[in-house]
Structures are given as C-alpha cells and as structure tokens.
Amino acid sequence: MAHRFQGRRLSPLRLFVVLAVVGTLVAGSTMAYGRVRDAAFAGKQQQWFGSYVDATSTPFYDIGTGVAPGERVVLAFAVAHPERACEPSWGAYYTLDEAAATFDLDRRAARVRDAGGEIVISTGGLLNDEPATACDDTARVKGAYASLLDRYQSSTLDLDIEGDDLSDAVSGERRASAVAALQKDRDDAGAALEVWLTLPVATGGLTAEGLAEVRRMLDAGVDLAGVNLMTMNFGESRAAGQSMATASIQSARSTHAQLTDLYAEAGQNLGAQSLWRKIGLTPMIGQNDLLGEVFGLDDAVALNAFAVETGVGRMSLWSANRDNDCGPNHPDPERVSNNCSGVKQASRDFAQRLAAGFDPASTASAASAAASAPRASEEPAPKETAIVDDPATSPYPIWNDEGAFVEGDRVVWRGNVYESKWWNQDTPPDSPVADGGATPWTLVGPVLPGDKPQPVxxxxxxxxxxxxxxxxxxxxxxxxxxxxxxxxxxxxxxxxxxxxxxxxxxxxxxxxxxxxxxxxxxxxxxxxxxxxxxxxxxxxxxxxxxxxx
Incomplete structure (x- = not known):
C-alpha cells in the first residue's frame, strides 16, 4: 500500500514572509540589472571639454593655437543677419564670407581640424537674434543651420537660447522643427548631428521657459545630446556666502531632477547616470556680470571634481578670450572684460582645471608616444618633400626673402598662411624657434582647396x-x-x-x-x-x- 507523506502546511504568515523575501530578491536583481544597463548606456555617451570662443571680439582669438586631439572649440555666436533675417552671420556683423576675409575664420577652423580638434557651432546668445527668432521660414532656418555646419565641417550644434529668444514660444517651435528635420536628414545620410541646448539656470534649476524649450525639442523628436547649463550670474538664487562652485553644483542637481521628470513625460525613462551624461556645465570664469559673483580657480577645481564624479557629458567655459590675467593696465578687476578674467591667473589656467578628466591630453600623449616609437626595420624612413606654392591657388602673396613685411601682412609659405606680428625681412615664416614669441610670424592656417588670389x-x-x-x-x-x-x-x-x-x-x-x-x-x-x-x-x-x- 502506498504511503502518503503528510507534509507541513505553511501558515499565512510564513507564506507572506517567503513571498516578501522572493519579491525583495527579484526587485534587487531588477534594480541591479537596471543600474548595469544605465551604466552601460552612459558609458557609450562621449564626454568632452570645449571652451567657448567669442568669434567677433577683438583682438580676434586664434582658435587654432594649442588645440589637442579630441578637444572642441565652441564658436559663438552665429545669429541672424540684421538685414537678411534668414541668412546667418557672426555677431550680426560679419557674413560668413566676411568672417573669412576679415579674420580668416575658415582657415583657422581648418587648423583646428588639422590638429585633431572639432568645431562646435553655437547660435544665439544674449545680444542678438537666434536664426529661428528672426527668420519665420522653418525650411530656411534649417538651411541656415546646415550652411554653418557645412562651412566649418562641424557635426555639433549648440543652441544658446536666452533672453528674448527664450521667451518667444513661436520661434521655439520653429527652432525645434528645423533642428528635428536637419537631424533626420543627417541621420539618413549617415552623418549624426549632436545637438545641445544651452540654457540659463538658477540654483533651483532651469526656469519655466527653459523647461518649455527642452520640452519643445523632445516633443519635436530631437535627439538631444544634452542640456548645457550656464552656471553663472545666479543673483538672488545664490545663498549669502555660498561659493560659485557650490551654487553651480546645486543648480546641476536641481536640473538633474527636473530632466528626470521631463524625459519620463516624453516616454524616455533614463537612469541617473544616463541623465548626468545629458548635462553640461559652463561657468563664466572670473568676474561674472553681477558684482560679487566671482568664479575663481578654486571654484574651477571643485566644479570639475563634481563633474568627473557624477559623469556629466560636457564641460565648457565662457570664454577662451577671457582665460588670461588682466594685467596692470586693467584698472578695475570688478569690471567685466571681454579679454581677461579679472582674477590673478596664468594663461589658460581655467581651461586646464576644468578640462581635467575631460582633457584629451592623454590622447595627445599617446599619439606623441606612438610617433616617437622606433619604427620597424622594414618601414622606410620618411623623405622630406619640397612644397611649392602656386600663386594661382594662393590667397595671399608668397613669401620671399627680398620683401619687407609690416604688422598685419599675410603671406603664403609652404602650404600655410602666416600673419606678420611686426616689421620683418628675410625671416622665413616657418623658421624653427624655441620661443614662439621670438618669431615675427603667426601661423593662421592651411591654404584651403579652392583658394585663389583675392581681388582688390x-x-x-x-x-x-x-x-x-x-x-x-x-x-x-x-x-x-x-x-x-x-x-x-x-x-x-x-x-x-x-x-x-x-x-x-x-x-x-x-x-x-x-x-x-x-x-x-x-x-x-x-x-x-x-x-x-x-x-x-x-x-x-x-x-x-x-x-x-
């Protein structure tokens, strides 16, 4: 006769405990899996550093100097032409052709690319009309963005929306539609377009208008690389005695929480690490526009440490033109200058501190090491090639040892354009010198395809x-x-x-x-x-x- 086992039956309480334990294990595993996926997704998003350059501020900034492989140069600001609203200009003063003729912007951008860097096109800013604000034709707004990206061979568009541009919801809709269409065109052509929204921020996060601008972009289907926060000019939102670094960090944390909700509304449930990758930080170095707000070198170190720890996607600064000491001829350090920070510093001190962890110097070092490594015995040594400049394809006269050159004169020599810093004669522009200040010539950039002598x-x-x-x-x-x-x-x-x-x-x-x-x-x-x-x-x-x- 078969014997039936009389097993112990679980009480309701014990059953509840067992189910709770199992549920906790499942939830924990799900959360752990989510964190792994979040970290993996965030790890695929590129982090970068790039200083803004005020392209039209004089003296014109040499964007090609000291650019490391992988570094970006954020050219600001491309805005609507004051007379031809659907045509882009630089600072509402120079057309793209005039910028090339006046301060050789095309050639300087090519020099950045030759060094392994990238150009970022930044539109808008505080003082002039962003293209979508002035031009009421969405297709032509899209064309204006495309012409800027194509001209400077850029794959990154930075939309700096503030002031009247930010409060104009109609232009915001037009901007979102134009960018979405342009991004789709580029994607279809296999050339991805990275889009950043640069917005003002308080310690409590983005303003209502800033949130609306992000929402418009997401609703239009724009794949935003991220939201870049102008961590500057905090005003009353900064607590008394609060450092600029602490205020900046508080604004970043507040925005992170806001973006979590915004992306969820758009049906994109991103993890915490992924969302940090979609945040950029841009302080105004040194003296800010508001008295009493000074972002010092210690603030730069602290903000960088926070950015590296949290994994923000981008670090920038306003601006490379200002990353210098003002010197003794600047009488009032509290007066904002377009050409210096107002704090005691060496040249590029802020860039070096803010770029740490984002800085492509390691890439440059690796490239340098590879270049200096012994060549395999079967690899032939390079041969020096004579470069012969053709007057028919040279935008400026070809240098010769009989000519005398004064400040501002430009010449072509061995495939590059040089500008004279002072009167000189019989000094080849590419003569090697230990100190760059000792040469009377400044390298502007390469001779470009299609160059020809400029008619007078x-x-x-x-x-x-x-x-x-x-x-x-x-x-x-x-x-x-x-x-x-x-x-x-x-x-x-x-x-x-x-x-x-x-x-x-x-x-x-x-x-x-x-x-x-x-x-x-x-x-x-x-x-x-x-x-x-x-x-x-x-x-x-x-x-x-x-x-x-």
Missing amino acids: VTAPAGLYPVWSPAAVYTEGDRVLHEGRILEAKWWNSSESPEAALRGAPTSPWKLFTNVQAQRIIDAAAKKGASATPSATPSTSPTPSAKPTP
Whole structure:
C-alpha cells in the first residue's frame, strides 16, 4: 500500500514572509540589472571639454593655437543677419564670407581640424537674434543651420537660447522643427548631428521657459545630446556666502531632477547616470556680470571634481578670450572684460582645471608616444618633400626673402598662411624657434582647396575725391588713390597715400580693407548717391562683444 507523506502546511504568515523575501530578491536583481544597463548606456555617451570662443571680439582669438586631439572649440555666436533675417552671420556683423576675409575664420577652423580638434557651432546668445527668432521660414532656418555646419565641417550644434529668444514660444517651435528635420536628414545620410541646448539656470534649476524649450525639442523628436547649463550670474538664487562652485553644483542637481521628470513625460525613462551624461556645465570664469559673483580657480577645481564624479557629458567655459590675467593696465578687476578674467591667473589656467578628466591630453600623449616609437626595420624612413606654392591657388602673396613685411601682412609659405606680428625681412615664416614669441610670424592656417588670389576691391570714380598733392586734408577726410579708399588720420598735405597702400604704419592715411571698402560702396549704391567726405564717419569695424554666452 502506498504511503502518503503528510507534509507541513505553511501558515499565512510564513507564506507572506517567503513571498516578501522572493519579491525583495527579484526587485534587487531588477534594480541591479537596471543600474548595469544605465551604466552601460552612459558609458557609450562621449564626454568632452570645449571652451567657448567669442568669434567677433577683438583682438580676434586664434582658435587654432594649442588645440589637442579630441578637444572642441565652441564658436559663438552665429545669429541672424540684421538685414537678411534668414541668412546667418557672426555677431550680426560679419557674413560668413566676411568672417573669412576679415579674420580668416575658415582657415583657422581648418587648423583646428588639422590638429585633431572639432568645431562646435553655437547660435544665439544674449545680444542678438537666434536664426529661428528672426527668420519665420522653418525650411530656411534649417538651411541656415546646415550652411554653418557645412562651412566649418562641424557635426555639433549648440543652441544658446536666452533672453528674448527664450521667451518667444513661436520661434521655439520653429527652432525645434528645423533642428528635428536637419537631424533626420543627417541621420539618413549617415552623418549624426549632436545637438545641445544651452540654457540659463538658477540654483533651483532651469526656469519655466527653459523647461518649455527642452520640452519643445523632445516633443519635436530631437535627439538631444544634452542640456548645457550656464552656471553663472545666479543673483538672488545664490545663498549669502555660498561659493560659485557650490551654487553651480546645486543648480546641476536641481536640473538633474527636473530632466528626470521631463524625459519620463516624453516616454524616455533614463537612469541617473544616463541623465548626468545629458548635462553640461559652463561657468563664466572670473568676474561674472553681477558684482560679487566671482568664479575663481578654486571654484574651477571643485566644479570639475563634481563633474568627473557624477559623469556629466560636457564641460565648457565662457570664454577662451577671457582665460588670461588682466594685467596692470586693467584698472578695475570688478569690471567685466571681454579679454581677461579679472582674477590673478596664468594663461589658460581655467581651461586646464576644468578640462581635467575631460582633457584629451592623454590622447595627445599617446599619439606623441606612438610617433616617437622606433619604427620597424622594414618601414622606410620618411623623405622630406619640397612644397611649392602656386600663386594661382594662393590667397595671399608668397613669401620671399627680398620683401619687407609690416604688422598685419599675410603671406603664403609652404602650404600655410602666416600673419606678420611686426616689421620683418628675410625671416622665413616657418623658421624653427624655441620661443614662439621670438618669431615675427603667426601661423593662421592651411591654404584651403579652392583658394585663389583675392581681388582688390576698388571704388567707383566719384565716390570720393581723388587724392591731390595740392590739397590739405584733416582727420576723417576720405580720398581715392588707385581706386582704393583711404581716410586721413590727422592733418596732412602733400603726403601720398602710397605708403599706406604698402602697409607703412607711420602714414597719415588709413587704408580700408576689402570688406570695409565693399560695405562703403554698397551703402553708397543703396542710397543712390555718392558719399560726402566731410559728412561720412569712419566705418572701421567695432564688433559688439557679448559678455555672456
């Protein structure tokens, strides 16, 4: 006869305990798996450092100097042209062609790429209209973004939306639609477009308008690389005695919580680490626009440590132009300067501290080590190749040892463009020197495909009187000489403008550049009448620099 086992039956309490233990184990395993997936996803997102450069602030910043492989240069700000709303410009002052002619932006960008760096295009800013604000045609807004990215061979678009641009919801919808369409086009072509939103922030996080801008982008289907926080000018949101680093960290944590909810609303449930990758931090180094707010070198170290620990996706600073000591000629360190930080520092001190952990120097070191490693015996040694410059494909005269060059003169030598820092003769631009300050030449960048000699812009007869040795000229008077437009710097008579045409700094005449001359000619043609010398003010370019990104 079979014997039936009389097993012990579990009481309801014991059953509850068993189920609770099993549930806890399952939940713990699920959470652990989620954390692993979150970490794996975050690990695939690239982290980078890149300083903003105010492209139109004078003196023009040499973006190609000291760029390490993998480093990014954030060019700011591309905005709507003041007269042609759907056409991009730099700072509302230079068209893209004028930027190339005036301060060789195309060539300098090529030098960044040649060094292994990348250009980031930043649109908007505080003082001018972002393209989507001024242009009411979504397709043409998309075209403006595309033309900027194509011109400078960039795959990263930084939308700096603040001030009136941020409060304009209609332009925000247009911007989101244009960016979504452009990103889809690039994806279809196998060329991914990285898009960042740069927004103002308080210690409590993004403003309501900032949150709305993020929401518009997500709703339009834009794959945002992240939200870059302008951790600066906190005002009353910063507690009394709170350091700028602590305020910046508080703003980052607050925004992280806000983005968790925003992405969840959009159906994207990202883990904590993944969301940190979608946050960027951009302090205004040194003296901020608000008195009493100074982001010092210690703040840079503290903010960097936080960024590395949490794994933020991006670190930037405003701006590379300002990453210098102001020196003794800057009388008031509390007055914000476009060209120095207002704190005691060495050049690029802030960049070095903020880039730690993001800095591609390790990549550069590895490349340097590989380059210096012994070659395999079967590998032939490189041969020096003579580079012959062709006048037909050179944008400037080719250097020769018989010429004399003054400050600002540009020449081509062995496939590169150089600019003279002072009067010099018989000094090859690429002569090796131990100290860069000892050479009279500055490397601008390579000769580009399609380059050719720049034609000289000459004015139509009658625009201004032809210079006469018998006439007396006072400051501001304009004349034509060999078709060129010149303006008297001081009282003079019988002093030919010929010396100014040859670049002599002691000439009493100022020669207008091609860009300046073309603007005068276009303005006169638009008015339908010739200008009058005594009534025409100087039109030397004085681009309006932006104090904040």
